[in-house]
Amino acid sequence: MILQKRRALHKKGPALPPVVSGVSLIASLPTLVSKGLPAVIQGLHKKLGSVFTISFLGLKKVTFLIGPEVTAHFFQAPESEVSAPDAYRFTVPIFGRGVVYDVDLITRSKQISLCSDAIKPMNLRSHVDSMVHEVEGYFAQWGQQGVCDLKHEMEHVILLITNRCLLGKHIRENMFEEVATLIDELFKNGLHLIALFFPYLPIPLHRRRDKARARLGEIIHEAVRSRRSSGIAENDVLQGFVDSTYINGRTMSESEIAGLLVSMVFAGQHTSSNASTWTGACLLRQGASSNTNDYLAAAIDEQKRIMERHGDHLDYGILQEMVTLHCCIKEALRLHPPATVLIRHARKGFTVQTRDGNMYGIPKGHTLATCTTVSNKLPYIYKHPDVYDPSRFGPGREEDKVGGKFSYIPFSAGRHVCLGENYAYMQIKVIWSHLLRNFELELVSPFPGEELEKLIPGPRGQVMVSYKRRVV
Numbered sequence: 001m002i003l004q005k006r007r008a009l010h011k012k013g014p015a016l017p018p019v020v021s022g023v024s025l026i027a028s029l030p031t032l033v034s035k036g037l038p039a040v041i042q043g044l045h046k047k048l049g050s051v052f053t054i055s056f057l058g059l060k061k062v063t064f065l066i067g068p069e070v071t072a073h074f075f076q077a078p079e080s081e082v083s084a085p086d087a088y089r090f091t092v093p094i095f096g097r098g099v100v101y102d103v104d105l106i107t108r109s110k111q112i113s114l115c116s117d118a119i120k121p122m123n124l125r126s127h128v129d130s131m132v133h134e135v136e137g138y139f140a141q142w143g144q145q146g147v148c149d150l151k152h153e154m155e156h157v158i159l160l161i162t163n164r165c166l167l168g169k170h171i172r173e174n175m176f177e178e179v180a181t182l183i184d185e186l187f188k189n190g191l192h193l194i195a196l197f198f199p200y201l202p203i204p205l206h207r208r209r210d211k212a213r214a215r216l217g218e219i220i221h222e223a224v225r226s227r228r229s230s231g232i233a234e235n236d237v238l239q240g241f242v243d244s245t246y247i248n249g250r251t252m253s254e255s256e257i258a259g260l261l262v263s264m265v266f267a268g269q270h271t272s273s274n275a276s277t278w279t280g281a282c283l284l285r286q287g288a289s290s291n292t293n294d295y296l297a298a299a300i301d302e303q304k305r306i307m308e309r310h311g312d313h314l315d316y317g318i319l320q321e322m323v324t325l326h327c328c329i330k331e332a333l334r335l336h337p338p339a340t341v342l343i344r345h346a347r348k349g350f351t352v353q354t355r356d357g358n359m360y361g362i363p364k365g366h367t368l369a370t371c372t373t374v375s376n377k378l379p380y381i382y383k384h385p386d387v388y389d390p391s392r393f394g395p396g397r398e399e400d401k402v403g404g405k406f407s408y409i410p411f412s413a414g415r416h417v418c419l420g421e422n423y424a425y426m427q428i429k430v431i432w433s434h435l436l437r438n439f440e441l442e443l444v445s446p447f448p449g450e451e452l453e454k455l456i457p458g459p460r461g462q463v464m465v466s467y468k469r470r471v472v
């Protein structure tokens with residue numbers, strides 16, 4: 001009925017997507033406050049199907065596309081048709097001018113390919129030792145036994161790795177505390193709802209963001225200058241940028257290097273630390289209705305077998321052997337994707353066809369969005385979608401592959417797929433293989449809910465874990 005009406009309104013082509021009524025929006029408010037945006041989108045998806053539009057007073061129209069059948073164009077279309085930069089302008093004051101979403105397509109493509117080169121598997125291999133060094137050093141400070149907030153621990157250890165592997169040894173060893181505070185200030189004051197719509201509004205939050213960004217820039221510029229003048233090459237992403245050139249042979253400026261490094265810190269810090277904490281919470285969860293502890297046992301067993309083969313040593317190849325741990329992380333990410341809503345801007349209109357055959361025309365000018373949380377739990381792709389079950393990715397099931405190209409999207413897909421996926425798995429595996437090998441662990445606080453108010457939501461509150469060093 002709704003479809004017929006909307007087709008009549010849009011006679012020349014396929015129907016427009018159903019529009020969420022004002023009444024439905026108001027009715028969603030309690031869910032928004034108590035359960036967060038993904039829960040609202042899940043409710044609307046149930047009611048209206050995989051394509052629907054939310055109209056904000058007719059001024060801004062956001063069309064949601066949910067599920068692999070309707071997201072191919074969203075993920076794969078060229079920038080001239082579906083644009084990410086138009087949607088992510090709010091990152092410009094965070095990353096800085098002259099990089100990523102502040103430059104033309106050709107420059108951006110080159111910058112993205114420089115980021116990709118810096119963390120491609122060949123270069124990643126050499127980061128394993130640095131990661132292991134940071135992880136061993138950090139957890140050596142734990143006592144024989146105790147209780148800690150896993151979330152805090154993961155944020156800290158990932159930040160140490162980020163400093164060492166991206167920003168370099170000098171910053172890690174001499175300025176860690178200051179840089180950690182600046183990164184926190186930058187993201188806290190730059191990543192909130194007001195900034196999403198009005199990133200340049202002269203408010204105290206934005207002044208603090210800009211001050212932190214300026215100081216971080218100074219620190220990185222200085223690091224680039226001293227790296228260039230010393231001529232000593234280090235093993236980090238900073239070095240990759242210092243050595244790289246554009247097609248015309250021009251080297252990157254200090255401010256371009258700073259911008260790209262900040263964008264990579266931004267892309268990898270909260271996402272990886274949240275993923276690491278969720279992996280722990282899921283694995284250590286106790287409960288009559290869950291069989292998660294079987295997975296904990298399987299992950300520990302895998303570490304034992306690997307140690308029998310290779311001893312304590314870890315390298316890139318050995319990390320690739322941790323298939324069970326990989327699936328445990330992958331499943332935690334399916335249930336708790338750090339980037340819950342991905343956005344684009346429709347520069348041209350296009351058509352989508354839903355699973356049940358309905359065609360919709362998506363008009364030029366709409367903001368486009370997809371929700372990873374809802375997509376990752378579609379019941380026709382994932383069996384018992386709310387259950388933590390890493391074996392769904394194993395041989396004979398491979399539910400994400402069976403579901404098609406766009407059915408597992410914590411790392412996005414297509415044109416803007418995450419460049420740091422391998423890097424992220426690597427650091428999370430280094431952390432969790434160390435913890436599983438060396439400690440008996442137990443979750444002693446209730447299983448956490450999600451942080452509802454954050455753009456990159458992590459587990460809400462503290463995630464308390466007891467630990468006891470294993471006797472060797």
Ligand code: HEM
Pocket residue numbers: 084112115119263264265267268269271272275333337338339342343409410411412413415416417418419420421423424
């Ligand atoms: C578990 C950890 C991570 C998750 C879940 C994650 C997720 C994502 C997602 C969803 C996107 C695409 C956003 C979109 O389509 O709009 C993305 C893009 C990106 N990520 Fe990650 N990420 C993670 C870690 C990292 C790390 C560690 C790095 C780098 C060190 C990184 C670098 C990037 C870059 C450079 C892009 C931009 C790609 C482009 O626009 O072409 N990510 N990430």
